[in-house]
Amino acid sequence: MTTHGLFIDGTWGPSASGRTFAVENPATGETIAMVADGDGTDARRAIEVAGARQLDWSRSAPRERGEILRRTYEIIVDRTDELAALITAEMGKPLAEARGEVMYGAEFFRWFAEEAVRIGGDHTLSGDGRTRILVTKGPVGPCVLVTPWNFPLAMGARKIGPAVAAGCTMVFKPAEQTPLTSLALTRILTEAGLPAGVLNVVTTSGPGGVVGPWMRSGIARKISFTGSTDVGRLLLAQAAENVMRSSMELGGNAPFLVCEDAALDRAVEGAVTAKMRNMGEACTAANRFFVHQSVAGEFSAKLGERMSALKVADGTTRGAEVGPLIDRAGLEKVERLVDDAVRRGASVVVGGSRLSGHGYFYAPTVLADVPTDASLMSTEIFGPVAPIIPFDDEDEAVRLANDTDWGLVGYVFTTDLDRAFRLGEALDVGMVGVNTGLVSNPAAPFGGVKHSGLGREGGRAGIEEYLESKYLAMPRS
Ligand code: NAD
Numbered sequence: 001m002t003t004h005g006l007f008i009d010g011t012w013g014p015s016a017s018g019r020t021f022a023v024e025n026p027a028t029g030e031t032i033a034m035v036a037d038g039d040g041t042d043a044r045r046a047i048e049v050a051g052a053r054q055l056d057w058s059r060s061a062p063r064e065r066g067e068i069l070r071r072t073y074e075i076i077v078d079r080t081d082e083l084a085a086l087i088t089a090e091m092g093k094p095l096a097e098a099r100g101e102v103m104y105g106a107e108f109f110r111w112f113a114e115e116a117v118r119i120g121g122d123h124t125l126s127g128d129g130r131t132r133i134l135v136t137k138g139p140v141g142p143c144v145l146v147t148p149w150n151f152p153l154a155m156g157a158r159k160i161g162p163a164v165a166a167g168c169t170m171v172f173k174p175a176e177q178t179p180l181t182s183l184a185l186t187r188i189l190t191e192a193g194l195p196a197g198v199l200n201v202v203t204t205s206g207p208g209g210v211v212g213p214w215m216r217s218g219i220a221r222k223i224s225f226t227g228s229t230d231v232g233r234l235l236l237a238q239a240a241e242n243v244m245r246s247s248m249e250l251g252g253n254a255p256f257l258v259c260e261d262a263a264l265d266r267a268v269e270g271a272v273t274a275k276m277r278n279m280g281e282a283c284t285a286a287n288r289f290f291v292h293q294s295v296a297g298e299f300s301a302k303l304g305e306r307m308s309a310l311k312v313a314d315g316t317t318r319g320a321e322v323g324p325l326i327d328r329a330g331l332e333k334v335e336r337l338v339d340d341a342v343r344r345g346a347s348v349v350v351g352g353s354r355l356s357g358h359g360y361f362y363a364p365t366v367l368a369d370v371p372t373d374a375s376l377m378s379t380e381i382f383g384p385v386a387p388i389i390p391f392d393d394e395d396e397a398v399r400l401a402n403d404t405d406w407g408l409v410g411y412v413f414t415t416d417l418d419r420a421f422r423l424g425e426a427l428d429v430g431m432v433g434v435n436t437g438l439v440s441n442p443a444a445p446f447g448g449v450k451h452s453g454l455g456r457e458g459g460r461a462g463i464e465e466y467l468e469s470k471y472l473a474m475p476r477s
Helices: 040-058 062-078 080-091 095-116 154-166 179-191 207-216 229-241 264-280 293-308 328-343 394-402 417-426
Strands: 006-008 011-013 020-024 031-036 122-125 131-139 143-146 170-173 199-201 222-226 245-249 254-258 286-292 347-350 365-368 385-391 409-413 431-434 467-475
Touching: 006 040, 031 080, 031 179, 040 131, 040 170, 040 199, 040 207, 062 080, 062 095, 062 154, 062 179, 080 095, 080 179, 095 154, 143 154, 143 207, 154 170, 154 179, 154 222, 170 207, 179 199, 207 229, 222 229, 229 245, 254 264, 254 394, 264 286, 264 293, 264 385, 264 409, 286 293, 286 394, 293 347, 293 365, 293 385, 328 347, 328 365, 328 385, 385 394, 394 417, 409 417, 417 431
Parallel strands: 143 170, 143 222, 170 199, 222 245, 254 286, 254 409, 286 385, 365 385, 409 431
Antiparallel strands: 006 011, 006 199, 020 031, 122 131, 131 467, 347 365
16 A cells, blocks of 8 residues: 655655554545654644745746646646546545546646736835835745645645745645645646745644644744634634734535526526535535525425435446545534434435445435524535525525625525625625536635635635735835
8 A cells, every 4th residue: 555755845755753644535434545644843844944945936937936837737637537536536526526626726727827927016106296105026925735625636726826826835734534636736746847845745644733833833924724614713813823824715604595586497406516516515515595485395396306316426436426425424414414404393305314335425415494493504514415494585585694604605596687786795705606506716716704714715816815015115306
C-alpha cells in the first residue's frame, strides 16, 4: 500500500514523528492509502518555509504566476479521469460527478491565471488637489489554507488559485478523510512550475495540532477556511490573536422556494440538482423546501418519483447517481434527523432509511408536511433528504426562509419576473439561484452572509481576498 509524505520546501518526506494514518474508501470501508500524520513540529517547519519564501515570491512576475496556473489547469484537464477516480475512491461521489468536480476545480486555475496579470491599483488626487494618492496592491502574505472533505479538488483550487495569482506563499492542510486528491494536486502544481516552498502541505489526523501552531506563529497573515461554522468560529477566535485577514466559507441551510406560478417540472429538476449534488453533502445543498400549498402535493409526488429513480451505488458502478455518505457519523446524523422529523409528524414520501450492505448508503428521501420545529430545519442535513414545508403566501415563505442563522444560498422558482427579483432581494443570503439549482461558478463571487461566512471565492472578488492595499501619499509641488 502506498504511503504519502508531507510536502515542505519542495520535498516529500515523512512526518517528524514517523506516524501515518489511513485513508478509507467510504463505499467499501477499505483502507486505500496511508498518509503522513503531521504534528506541531512539521507545522512549524512548514510555516517557517512559507514565511522565508514570501518576499521572493511576491517579487515574481505576474505573468510567470499566471502561466503556472494556466499549466496547472491544462494538466488537470488532461488527467481528468485519473483525478476523478481518486476523488471517488476517497470521497465516494459517483465518477460522473467527480469528473464534474475536476472540471469545476480546473476552471479556478484558468480563471486565476487570467486574474494574475490584471491586479490593478488606483491613482487619484486629494479633495484639495494638493496630494497624489497612489494605491498599489500586493500579496497579503503567507496564508493558512484549510479545506473540507466534500469537494477534495475544488476546495483547494478555490484557495490555491488566487493565492498563487496574488503572490502569496501557503501552508495547506486538507481534510483528513480526503488528503489524496490534494496531494495529487500538489504534484501537478509542482510539475506546472510552482517554486519550492510556495505551497507546503501538511496532512494530519489531528487538525488542531497543525493549524493551531500556524495561527499562533505570527508568520501567517491570512487564514482561508472552508468547513463547518463551529470550526470556523474557533479559527476566527485564533485569527483575532494575530489580527489575521480571514476568509470563511462555512455551513449553509439553503431554502428552496417553489411559488404557485413555478414551472413545476423545472423546479423538480432544480430540486434534484440542488439537493442531490454530492449526495446532499454540499454547503449549497437545498436543506428546506418551501412549496406553495397549492402545488405542494404535486411537487412532492414528482420529486419523490425522481428521487426514487436515482441509481444508488458505489461511485465506480456504471450509471451510479448517488454514492455513499462520507462516514458512519454522517450516516447516523441523517438517520437521527429523519427519525426526529417523522416523530414530529412529517410523512415519508420515498426513502426514509439507510440501505443495507457495506458502505454508508442512505436512500434518497422526500419528507412531506415537515413541521417547522423539526431538527433538520435548523441543522445542515448533509445527506440525500428533501424536507417539504408548505406555505400560504410570499411573506410567510420569506420569513421561514430567513429564520436561520445561516445565509449561504437560496433558490427561487417562479415564472414571474417581478417576484424573482423581489424574492431574490428579500432572501438573507450571499447567492440566489433563480430557476436553477446550481450557482457555483468560478466567474462568480461565491460566499455567504450571517454564520455562513466572510469573504468571497471566485469572480473578480476572489483575488482581492489575497491582496492588501498600500497607499502612497505624494504631495504635488
Ligand atoms: P469541518 O469543519 O469538520 O472540517 C473542515 C476542515 O477543518 C478539515 O480540514 C478539518 O480537519 C479542519 N478542522 C477540524 N477541526 C479543526 C480545528 N480544531 N482546528 C483547525 N482545523 C480543524 O467540516 P467538514 O465536515 O470537513 O465539512 C463539512 C462542512 O463544510 C459543512 O458545514 C459544509 O457546509 C462546509 N462547507 C462549506 C463550503 C462553503 O464554501 N461555504 C464548501 C464546502 C463545505
